[in-house]
Amino acid sequence: MKDRNILDTVIEFEKQIEAMQQQFGAFKQFIALMMEEQQALQTENLHLRTRLEEVIAQQPAAEEKNNTTPDIGEGYDNLARLYYEGYHVCHVHFGSTRKDEDCLFCLAFLNKQNG
Numbered sequence: 001m002k003d004r005n006i007l008d009t010v011i012e013f014e015k016q017i018e019a020m021q022q023q024f025g026a027f028k029q030f031i032a033l034m035m036e037e038q039q040a041l042q043t044e045n046l047h048l049r050t051r052l053e054e055v056i057a058q059q060p061a062a063e064e065k066n067n068t069t070p071d072i073g074e075g076y077d078n079l080a081r082l083y084y085e086g087y088h089v090c091h092v093h094f095g096s097t098r099k100d101e102d103c104l105f106c107l108a109f110l111n112k113q114n115g
């Protein structure tokens, strides 16, 4: 009777270890996913930074003083270009990649800027 109890305990313990192994596996997958996502975000961030510097470099230097009215047409061109390069320019997803899908928010926003 006592041996039976010990065997039950060992079997129960083994089940717990197996459950923990499964949880650990899921945890590992989660970590891998997070690392992948972080890598993608870093790459996207770098790309956006580069793009932003390009866009800033194209702005006329005279705009540092507020005595010129901002050129709406040029701002629109920059946003439209960003959009066609595959980035959201809408306030909902601004700066994230569109993954080759049109975004109604972006299109509505660009339409409003242009009209």
Ligand SMILES: [Zn+2]
Binding pocket: 088, 089, 090, 092, 093, 094, 103, 104, 105, 106, 107
């Ligand atoms: Zn959008």
